[in-house]
Amino acid sequence: MKLLRHGLIGAEKPGLMDGQGVIRDLSGQVADIGGAVLSDDGLAAIGSLDVSELPAVPEGTRLGAPIAGIGKMICIGLNYADHAAESGATVPPEPLIFMKATSAIQGPNDPIVIPRGAEQTDWEVELGIVIGKPAKYVSEEDAMDYVAGYVLANDVSERSYQKDRSGQWTKGKSCDSFGPLGPYLVTRDAVADPQKLAMKLSVNGEVMQNGSTETMVFxxxxxxxxxxxxxxxxPGDVISTGTPPGVAMGMETPRFLRPGDVVELEIEGLGQQRAEVVADA
Structure with a gap:
């Protein structure tokens, strides 16, 4: 299934995309896409519905982030060896983690806003894992049982804040609009192998990143x-799993985002995003 949230900012309603690409409203069936709805039983209940009887949502309706009430967004750094190399770093012996503030999360096609004073705003196409039930001391063998599904993510980053302003990476990752998610959450059963998904990102039509989740380290x-x-x-927590090479920071002559740029990204089976870049007011 492809679960999503549609409507104006702050007033999104739950929905899904049917097999013909029509968005259907789920607000008469569930309160939102989050919490217990993301459990195996909750997803099975949605899957048992007659989708054709659900109201169609008008074309052109805005899509919000596909998960409601995200408690935390955990990001993994340097999780592709070739990206680590272009960043001048080495792959850490254990996953390197940092947090992205949930206030950065937005819809897949909402504008990316360059913060005041920012000079090095960058892009990162990433696979996001959505948790479906509480997970504590989980073994690798059982880990997939705790995954509700997957989502396309753009880990937008202000490198000058991340690298030159002291402290941890979080301040360069958490600016408003720096966490586009969606267009939809694709449930675990609909992704045959999350480690074999093609991923791509373009800026103004020029392909910058062209990789695969197959090369993830962890x-x-x-x-x-x-x-x-x-x-x-x-339930609803998101793990953003790192990015392949091709970010602006790794270029011989970095070409960071500027107002007027258009960023487009996709992951095989998880849909596409298209965001215009604007300056903060």
Missing amino acids: GVKKLVSYLSQFMTLH
Whole structure:
């Protein structure tokens, strides 16, 4: 299934995309796409519905982030060896984690806003893992049982804040609009192998990143298990798993985002995003 949320900012309603690409409203069936709805039983209940009887949502309706009430967004750094190399870093012996503030999360096609004083706003196409039930001290063998599904993510980053302003990476990752998610959450059963998904990102039509989740250093099972050793993962939490090479920071002459640019990204089976870049007011 492809679950989503549609409507104006702050007033999104739950929905899904049917097999013909029509968005259907789920607000008469579930309160939102989050919490217990993401459990195996909750997803099975939605899957049992006669989709053709659900109201169609008008074309052109805005899509919000496909998960409601995200408690935490955990990001994995340097999880592709070739990206680590272009960043002048080495792959860490264990997953390198940092947090992205949930206030950065937005819809897949909402504008990316360059913060005041920012000079090095960058892009990162990433696979996001969505947790479906509480996970604590989970083994790698059982890790997939705790995954509700997957989502396309753009880990937008202001490198000058991340690298030159002291402290951890979080300040360069958490600016408003720096966490586009969606267009939809694709449930676990609809993704045959999350470690074999093509991924691509373009700026103004020029392909910048063209990779695959196959080259991740730490895979989905490892990350879910690993993180659950340090903190309880709750339904709706998102793990953004790192990016392949091709970011602006890694270029010989970096070409960071500027107002007027258009960023487009996709992951095989998880849909596409298209965001215009604007300056903060």
